[in-house]
Amino acid sequence: MSLKLKIFLLFTSISYSLFIIPALGANTPEDLKSAIEAKNKALQDINQQIQQTQKDLDAAQGQGKTLQNQIKQIDYQLNQVNLGIRSSELTIDKLNLEINSLQGGIKETSASIKTQKSGIAVILDEINKKDNETILVTLLKNKNLSDSWSELQNLNTLNVGLSVGVDKYQELSNKLTGNLNSTAQKRKGIVSENQNLKTKKSLAVSEKNDRQTLLSQTKNQEKLYQNLITDLEKQQNSISDEIDKIEDQLRSTFDPTLLPIKRPGVFSWPIKLAKDGGTAYITQRFGEKSYLYKGKPHNGLDIGSPIGTPVFAAADGKVIAVDNNDKSSWAKYQYGKYILIQHDNNLVTLYGHLSVQAVQKNSIVKRGDLIGYEGRTGYATGPHLHFGVYWAPSVLMKSLPPAAGLVPIGVVINPEDYL
Secondary structure: OOHHHHHHHHHHHHHHHHHOOOOOOOOOHHHHHHHHHHHHHHHHHHHHHHHHHHHHHHHHHOOOOOHHHHHHHHHHHHHHHHHHHHHHHHHHHHHHHHHHHHHHHHHHHHHHHHHHHHHHHHHHHHHHHHHOOOHHHHHHHOOOHHHHHHHHHHHHHHHHHHHHHHHHHHHHHHHHHHHHHHHHHHHHHHHHHHHHHHHHHHHHHHHHHHHHHHHHHHOOOHHHHHHHHHHHHHHHHHHHHHHHHHHHHHHHOOOHHHOOOOOOOOOOOOOOEHHHOOOEEEEEOOOOEEHHHOOEEOOOEEEEOOOOOEEEOOOOEEEEEEEEOOOOOOOOOOOOEEEEEEOOOOEEEEEEEEEEEOOOOOOEEOOOOEEEEEEOOOOOOOOEEEEEEEEHHHOEEEOOOOOOOOEEEOOEEOHHHOO
């Protein structure tokens, strides 16, 4: 590619961005930097409070099934949601400040690009004047060899300057493009965080309603609460026994060699773990004894995290079910609010105990798409995501009263074989 053609392409590719620079606010770069640092500090403080609330909630879950303990857990959850609301508000503020800071960089870089462009234009003009002259013409038009040699050196200097100018222009162009892309990503982050904020506010209302419903159902009496708990456990165990019978039949005809090869990365984690910069941690693995289900092997992977944590699709696929097994805020069964996604590798992923479902049945989702928010619906002792994996051809959707909606049943697989 000739140098002139390269210059033309550079000017064409970057010129559009010089006309879409947002207006810069009155804040100085130093003011913006200080404000961003203050927001980061406030976010760290809020996150520490959320972690402490999670520890309190975990401790309360192990203190027995009493009415007062249940109320205490709801209060912890409500406090956690309110802290989450504040975290989202701070995050939105921080993103806006970061965008303002980037706008300053965009304005400065754009001014430099214009200056560099003008300089290149001047050099090009000088070179164009000399382009049609051969070395012979240059030698003949000058009175002596020294003048000719000086003019040829000047031409070489112009070409070197042009090359340096073009490289600098490319560097500035790349910097501007990077700032524009960062700005676009942060604007997307604000949209996403606003959705999170809206969800958390609705969860705060829901938690308050659940607390009131529980007190109303039990008349704030421990005996009535214990009667409700006993009945609920009997009903849930009956549902579990029926599911076991069906799944035993399905497993008896299942050929494990039909499964995809076990390897990490087939699925991404639906909630970011603490070790990866998130807030989640594994509370129960596949196959471990489930004390909620009379010591039966656990049929999925439980991932604990603060209530309202976003949940993402583990892989590309089609949403084949969006349902709710709960009859009310008190009569909670099986997976509560859940989502099923079928993938092109003949596996189906289950996301159970959600507080909010953010997709519709038959939706097409991509790996990492937001599909819902973690919660405590269904038969659960605390907020967590139940992540299950099924062999797709075996999945059945059954009505199992007193659970509402349809309950997914099938040949279950260890999720960690593919995460």
